[in-house]
Amino acid sequence: MNLINSLFFKIFAGFWLLILILVAILVTLPKLEQSQPQLLDLYGIELLDKTSHALFSQITRHPERSLKEAIDKFRHPSRFKLYAMHPDGRFLNDHVPKPIRRFVIDSENISKPMMWKSHKGIVVGPISFYYNQEPLLLYAYKNLNHETNRLVLRWLLDNPGLLILITLLVSTPVCLLLAWHLTSPLRQLQKASDQIAKGQLDTQIPQQQRKDEIGELANGMDHMVLSLKNMLAGQQRLLSDISHELRSPLTRLRLALAISKKTQGESAELARIDVEADRLEQMIADLLGLARNQFQPQDIQTVQLDSLLEELLADAHFEAEQKGKQFIYTEPPAIELRAYPGLISSAIENVIRNAIKYASSTIKFDCQLTHKQIVFVIEDDGPGIPDHEIAHIFRPFYRVSEARDRESGGTGLGLAICDNAMHKHGGSVEAHNGEPGLVVTLTLPV
Structure with missing residues (x-):
């Protein structure tokens, strides 16, 4: 992902x-929220004048002090601190806060004193002030930090x-x-659901003790697994009943057929009954096999691919020779594969036997190993299948040609079993017409 x-x-x-x-x-x-500089009202101008007069009085009382010392030691009841600036823009104070420097740019007209309030403090001024006959601009600044008791926050805001x-x-x-x-x-629930999807219904569902939505999901999965177990148990009982109920009359039919042959001898009618009985038995076996593959849980195993297919390919070669046909195949690679061995064998065998039935003379089997998958290709040189019917041949009981299937004894379940086996492994099966014949491709993830 x-x-x-x-x-x-x-x-x-x-x-x-x-x-x-x-x-x-x-x-x-x-x-x-910072306000724009505004003209100072009469109250503010009066306050600024009184502050400058208080500074002048302090300088008069302590002539030994310089103006810088007097300003630094000046304390006003309103807690405003004074800052003096020379006409050339130099401040007399050692440290000048940023709000005052910013305020000075917009308010150098002594005839229009202004006030500016920010989250840091209040600045007012300027007002003219003379010291030793030198003109100065006087500003007053009140720090608001100590009133909010949020020094750290304001420092961060700055x-x-x-x-x-x-x-x-x-x-x-x-x-x-x-x-x-x-x-x-x-992620734990995802791993558990992947194991359940592979048929491991005994997987322990985690997180059931939680009280939130995840716990509800885990409990829901646990109930789902329990329902699947009950359904599969019922399915297995049904398969057992079907096997018994269908095979019992079929066995009696074969017994009656054998008695008839013994008493009346061979006849075309009895031969036809024998053929149909064989086909019925094969159909029951295929149908039960398909149902088992779909519903009965199996254990996935680690198998050696070449050993798994060795006997199957040898049998297919022998069967093709008996029918006067040629079976050409490449040896599968000697790799380990996590799979359901019975399903893999059944899927490949069904396709190969189907190819042997309808091939004119030659059947080919090829196994290709890529980086992430194994591809099996089975092709024959038979008549092929109409293009519009290829998409349906993997459906159970689907027959391309009724007459041909009856002649070959097919039940229409072989390719359905193959399709189910491939999907159970997370793979796929596809078919297309060759030149001539039919090409079936089975793909398995490694």
């Missing part, structure tokens, strides 16, 4: 993106890049843990 399409990645990315959006909103909102980095470092393990907590039980 592609990582980007996995539920784990989607949950992790979704939570991570949500946190990033929240951080972006948290960083953006305070900046959106450094959005660092805030995003810290958020990612904190949220990444949290989101990973949450995504793992949600997807780990689902």
Whole structure:
């Protein structure tokens, strides 16, 4: 499965993106709430004048202090701190907050003092101030951080890049843990469902003790497995009953046929009954075999492919010779394969025997090993099948030609058994007309 399409990645990315959006909103909102510089009202101008007069009075009382020392030591009841700037733009103070520097750009007109309020503080000014006959611009700044008791948060807001980095470092393990907590039980259920799909109905269903939706899913799977077990048990009983109920009258029919031959001798009518009885017995056997393959659980095994097919190919070669035909085949590769050996043998044997029936002279079997699959190709030089009927030949009891099937004794179940066996292994079977004859391709995953 592609990582980007996995539920784990989607949950992790979704939570991570949500946190990033929240951080972006948290960083953006305070900046959106910042007011634009506004003209200072009369109360503010009066406050600024009183503050400058208080500074002047302090300088007068302590002439030994420089202006810089006087400003640094100045404390006003309103908690505004003063900052003095020379006409050339140099500040007298050692440290000037960013809000004041930003505010100075928009408010250098001493005839129109302004006020600017942000999440960091309040800035007002400028007002003219003379010291030793040197003109200065005086600004007042009030820090609001100590009033909110959120110094760390405001520091982070002033450094959005660092805030995003810290958020990612904190949220990444949290989101990973949450995504793992949600997807780990689902992966366990997926493994259990894969084993159940392969017919291993005794698989233990995990996560049934949970009380959330995953627990409900696990309990639902457990009930489903129980229902499958009951259904298969009923199916096996039905197969046993069918086998007994159909074979018993067939056995009596053969016994009556043998008695008739002994008392009346051979006749065309008795021969025809014998042929039809053989066909009925073969049909019952094929039908029961198909039902067993579909419903009866089997154990998957590790088999050697060449050993599995060795006797089957030798028998097919002998059968073709007896009918005056040639069976050409390549030796299967000596590889190990996880499969149901009985189903594999039955599938390949049904196709080969079908090819031997309808071939004019030659049947070919080829086995090709690729990176991820094994491909079996069986072809004959018979009459082939009409193109519009090829898609239906793997259906149970489907007959391309009623007369031909009756002549060959076919039941219409051989290719259906092959199709079921391939699908049970996760493979496929396809057919197409060759030049001449029919080509059947069986594909198995490695």
